Amino acid sequence: MSDELVHPGRDEIRIEAVLHALADPVRLHLVREMDRIGVGVACGTIELPVTKSTRTHHLRTLREAGVIWLRKEGTSRIGTVRRDDLDARYPGLLSAILTAES
Amino acid sequence: MSDELVHPGRDEIRIEAVLHALADPVRLHLVREMDRIGVGVACGTIELPVTKSTRTHHLRTLREAGVIWLRKEGTSRIGTVRRDDLDARYPGLLSAILTAES
DNA sequence: GTCGAACTACGATGAATCTCGTACTATGGA
DNA sequence: TCCATAGTACGAGATTCATCGTAGTTCGAC
Numbered sequence: 001m002s003d004e005l006v007h008p009g010r011d012e013i014r015i016e017a018v019l020h021a022l023a024d025p026v027r028l029h030l031v032r033e034m035d036r037i038g039v040g041v042a043c044g045t046i047e048l049p050v051t052k053s054t055r056t057h058h059l060r061t062l063r064e065a066g067v068i069w070l071r072k073e074g075t076s077r078i079g080t081v082r083r084d085d086l087d088a089r090y091p092g093l094l095s096a097i098l099t100a101e102s
Numbered sequence: 103m104s105d106e107l108v109h110p111g112r113d114e115i116r117i118e119a120v121l122h123a124l125a126d127p128v129r130l131h132l133v134r135e136m137d138r139i140g141v142g143v144a145c146g147t148i149e150l151p152v153t154k155s156t157r158t159h160h161l162r163t164l165r166e167a168g169v170i171w172l173r174k175e176g177t178s179r180i181g182t183v184r185r186d187d188l189d190a191r192y193p194g195l196l197s198a199i200l201t202a203e204s
Numbered sequence: 205g206t207c208g209a210a211c212t213a214c215g216a217t218g219a220a221t222c223t224c225g226t227a228c229t230a231t232g233g234a
Numbered sequence: 235t236c237c238a239t240a241g242t243a244c245g246a247g248a249t250t251c252a253t254c255g256t257a258g259t260t261c262g263a264c
Contacts, residue, residue, distance in 0.1 A: 015202045016125050023121035024222085044240065054223055056242060061221095075231045075240040090202045096195035100117045126252080146210065156253055158212060163251095177210040177261045205264105212259075221250075228243075234236085 005063060005070050010085040013066035018086070021065035022097055026050060027058045031067060031081060035098050040078040043070070107165060107172050112187040115168035120188070123167035124199055128152060129160045133169060133183060137200050142180040145172070 022028050026048060033046045048055055059079065062068045069080045086094045124130050128150060135148045150157055161181065164170045171182045188196045 015199065016127055016130065019121045019125035019199070023118050023125055025118055026222090028118065042240095050222085051224060052241070053225075053243085057222075060242095072230095072241090077241070090198050092194035093198035093202070096192050096198055097117065097121070100192045100195070128252085144210095152252085153254060154211070155213085155255075159252075162212095174211095174260095179211070207264080208262095210259100210261085213257085214255105216255090217253085219250100219252080221248100223248080224246085226244090229241085231238105231240080233238085 005072070007063060007069060008066040010066075010088060013085065013089050015090060017065040018067060018090070018093070021062050021067050024058070024061075026054075027062055028097075030058060030079075031062065032098055034068060034079050035081045035083070035094075040071075040073075040080050042073075042076045043079045044076060107174070109165060109171060110168040112168075112190060115187065115191050117192060119167040120169060120192070120195070123164050123169050126160070126163075128156075129164055130199075132160060132181075133164065134200055136170060136181050137183045137185070137196075142173075142175075142182050144175075144178045145181045146178060 022031065029048070030043070030046060034041045034043075043055070043059055050058075059068070059070060059077065062079075063070045066082060066085065069082055071078050081094070083094060124133065131150070132145070132148055136143045136145075145157070145161055146154075152160075161170070161172060161179065164181075165172045168184060168187065171184055173180050183196070185196060
């Protein structure tokens with residue numbers, strides 16, 4: 001029972017996975033909120049029009065794509081956008097997406 | 103029959119649609135080739151590991167997302183990346199995606 | 205006109221996925 | 235210990251979508 005959640009390394013992040021992860025409105029909203037609030041965000045506090053299990057599904061998709069870090073803290077999950085890694089791999093990508101009005 | 107293909111206007115382009123369109127490996131390859139060759143590209147000349155009808159499907163997805171222009175020229179279709187519109191709407195996005203190695 | 209080349213339209217199929225509900229685990233407080 | 239809260243696991247239903255084959259259209263060459 002490795003208690004830690006699995007994340008891809010910086011070099012394992014694939015552009016297709018990142019784009020697919022951010023192409024969903026719910027996930028895009030999650031990432032925008034995490035980025036806006038900064039530092040670590042208790043993922044459960046971000047309002048979403050979906051149930052808990054769907055939220056879990058989206059958070060896993062973002063984590064596995066390498067878009068966010070997720071760590072456990074008590075019964076909560078703290079999420080952080082992997083800005084450093086994404087900026088290193090794809091300079092300008094994250095800013096372009098997050099600042100896009102839509 | 104309106105002979106011209108329908109494209110979204112610059113202000114109708116949605117970020118989710120653009121990300122979804124570029125998240126597919128086949129479509130990403132198409133756009134990268136169009137961008138590399140520049141000007142107008144006869145879409146049929148770009149090698150792809152799919153059939154003609156699948157190619158048509160992907161080109162329509164890219165067109166409807168606002169990623170490329172498609173115009174008819176004889177029996178061929180000429181494609182051009184909508185760099186101006188995409189740069190205006192989402193500065194830096196296209197460059198970040200197209201220059202990404204992987 | 206006839207033929208082939210390039211492409212589209214349409215339907216089918218199988219895979220991915222978004223969503224949910226239920227059941228379960230884990231943490232922390234009374 | 236008991237219980238509420240936060241989250242996960244699992245399966246199911248519905249939708250989307252990538253792919254293909256076949257049939258049809260359009261265009262240019264002969």
